[in-house]
Amino acid sequence: MIVSKVRSGTIETKRNDRDIATHAALNKYLFTELQDKDATGHAESFSKRLEVLLRTVRSELDIKNNSRNNARRRSLKRVMLMLTSEVIGETRFRLTLAFDYFDFIPEATKAMQDSRWWERAKGCKNAGLMLNESALPHLERCLDDDNDDVRIEAAQAMLDIGGVNALSPILMRLKDMSPWMQVRLSKSIFGFGEHAVSHLVQAMRSPYVKIQGFCVEILGMLGDVKAVPTLLEYIDYTVPEVKHKSLIALGKIGDARSIPIIQKFLHSSDEQLRIDASKAAGSLSSPLLASELHSMLVKDTMNVKLAAGEALSRSGELGIKSLQYAVNLNDENVRMVALQFLHEAGVRVEASHIQGEQ
C-alpha cells in the first residue's frame, strides 16, 4: 500500500512540488534496478551508484535558505519509516542505508533521552525500524527505563537489530516483564524458532522470577527437547510460580524423561502443583502415569479430580478403562467427572454397563 503510494507520488496529501520531487527521488533510489558490476567490471560501483541516487534525494531535500527544509526532512523520514514494514530484501537494505545517510539514527538516539516517555519510546521504535547497530548501546540503556512502553520498544528494537543473539542479553538485563512485554517479545522469539532455545536456557539464570517464568513458558511453547534437561534441573530450585510453568512446559514438550518428575509432583502437597502435574501428564499421554491419575481421580479434591479425569481421557486405552471403571464407583463426584471426560473422549456410557465406541 505504502509502496504503491510512494511509487505513484501520492504518499502525502499536503504536498508541494518539492515534496513530490523528493519522494520521486526516493522512489528512484529504492526501486531502480542496479547490476552488481558496472560496464567496467568494478564491484564497488554498486554502492557508489546507490550513493549517487541518494545524493539526488538530498539535493531535492535541502534547498538553500528554504524554510520548509525541516518539514520536508520530517516528511521523508515518516515515509521511510512507513516503508520499513512493507519492503524486504535489497530494498530494505537500501532503506537502512538511507537512514544512515540522512543521519536519522542520531535523531532517534537523541529522542531516547527525552524527558517525555512517549518520545523515548518513539525513539526506540524508530531505531529498531532503522536497523542500525550503532543504536544498540542506547537501546540497552533504555531497558532500565521507568516506563514499560519504553522498555518494550527498546527490547523489541534490540531484537529487530541484533536478532536472536540479542535475546539473552535483553532477558538478563531486564528486572521485570509485564504480560504485555511478554506478548510483544514472544512474537519475535517464536519467529526465531529453535535458535532461541539456547538463549532462553541461558536467560533462565536470571535472578528475577518473572524472567525465569517467561523463559520456561516460551520453552514449553517452542516444544524443543533440548530444553528438557535444564527444566528438570531447575524445577526443584525455583519458586512455585516457576514450578507451575515448568510442569506445563514439560508436558507440552512431551519428552519421556519428564515422567519421573511429573510422577513426583502428582504427590505434591500443593493442590495447584498436583493440578499442573495432571495437566502435564495429560499432555504427555503416557499410560505409565494412569494409575497415579486414577488414584487422584478417586481420592483428591474436586479441582484435581477434574484435571486427573481430563489427563486420563488423553492417556490412551488404559486411561479410558480407568475412567470406565470410575463410572461404576459409588462416589457421585468421581462418577460425574469420569462421565464428563468419557463423553468428551467420544466414549458412550450406558446405564449400568459401559460400552466403548472405539
Added chain:
Amino acid sequence: MEFLSEFVNVVLNTYASFIIGFFIFVNVFYFSMYTISFGAIINYLRRHMFCDYRVIMQSELTPAVSILAPAYNESATCIESVNSLMKLNYPTAEVIFINDGSKDNTLDVVIKEFDLVKTERVYVQTILTKPVRGIYVSQKSQFRNLIVVDKQNGGKADALNVGINVSRYPLVCAIDADSILEDDALLKVVKPFLDDESVIAVGGIVRIANGCTIDRGRVTDVRLSRKLIPSFQVIEYYRAYLSGRMGWGAINGLLIISGAFGLFKRDIVLKCGGYKHDTVGEDMELVVRMHRYCRENNIPYRVEFVPDPVCWTEAPETLKILGRQRNRWHRGLLDTLLIHRKMLFNKRYGVLGLVSVPYFALIELFGPVIEAIGYFAVGIGFYLGMVNIEIFTLFFVVSVIYGVMFSVSAVMLEEISFHRYPRTRDLLKLLVLGVVENFGYRQITVWWRIKAFWDYWRGVKTWGAMTRVGFKK
C-alpha cells in the same frame, strides 16, 4: 404571621447559601474530574500509538476469556447475539450462553440452530445458584467454543453466577445478551490486564446504537437517532463515561462497570462470592465488593476503564421506559451504598472511602433531592416575593452555562479522541442538545431518581419491563 414570614425567609436564605455552596463544590469537583479524565485520555491515546492489537490476537500468551451471555425470553435475538459473539476477534475465548429459565422457546431455538447435545459436564457450584438443568455443547466444529447452560429462572445475577461457575478461563466477560460488541472489543479491554497484573476489572464505553445501522450484528453506520430521548442519552453517556468513569479509573476509584460489558478476573470474582442476586444494581455492587475485598485483604489492585468505544446498546426511546431504567439505576445505587455504608469516609478504603463513595452518596444519590428542594424553594420564594431576581438570574445563567460547558467538553473530548460521529450535523445537534436538556429533560430525570427513594422504601426489587424496539438493520 410576621414571625412565619421571617422564619421562611431565614430558611430560604440558609438553603440558598447551601445550594450555592453545593453548586460550587459540585462544579469544582466536576472540573477536577474532567481535567483528570482529559489527562487520562491523552495518556491512553499516547499508549495506543505503541499498541498493535494484532499482536494480542496472534499471541499464545494472551489470557483466555469466557464470555457470559445471560438470556431470558430472547428467542427473537439469541441466534444473532451468539453468532456475533462467536465472531469476535480474540485468540482463545468460550461463549457461555445461559438460558435463565426462559418461558419462550429460547433454548429450543439455540439447540436447533447450533446443533447442540446435552453433555455430562460436571457443574461445580463454587457460587451457590439456582439448579442447572443441563449443559449443552455443539456437534459442529465451528461452534466448539459455545457452551449453552439451561437453568431454573433466578434473574440476571444468578445466571451470571452460573456462567462464572461453568467458565474455565482466567478472565470472565459479562455482557447483556442484546449488546453489540465491536470486533476488537475484547482485545481492547484485555490490554489493561496485560499492562498491569494487578488489574482485576476493566470496563469499556457503552455507546447508544439507536439511529445507527446494524448489519449482521455489527454497527456499520454511526448516526445520531432522530428521536430526542435517545439523543439526550448520548450526551449523558458521554458525560458519564468520558468525563466521569475515565477520571475515576485514573485515580483507581471507579465504582461502576456497566453490566452491558465488563471484563473481570475470575478468581477474584469467585473469592468475592460472585454477583449478588437480591439487588437491582448487581453490576455496581460487584465492583464495590471487589474493591472492598482487595482493600480489606491488602491485595494491590486496579479497576481500569477503557475509553475506546467497544460496546453498543439500545437506549430506551420513550419516557416511560427510560423512567423505569433510571429508577432502577438509582435504586441500585442506593442499595449498593447502603450495603457498603461502612466505606463512607473510612480512610481504610483510601481514595474509595474518602472520595468515590462520598461522591456517589452526596452528589449522585442525594443530588436530585437537593436539586428538587431547590426548585421548590425557588417556587415558594417567588410566591412570597423573597427572590432577588438579579441574583437568581445570575445563578441560573451560570449553572446552565456550566452544565452546557461540561456537556460540550465531553462531546469535544469524544470528537478529538475517537471521532465516532462522522457527520458534522450530528455533532452540531449534540451540542444544541447539550443546551436544550437543561430545560425539562433534566428535571424529569431528577423526578425519576427521587421516586426511586420511595420505591426503595416500599421494597420494590423489580427491574421493570424494558421493552426494546430493536436495532435498525
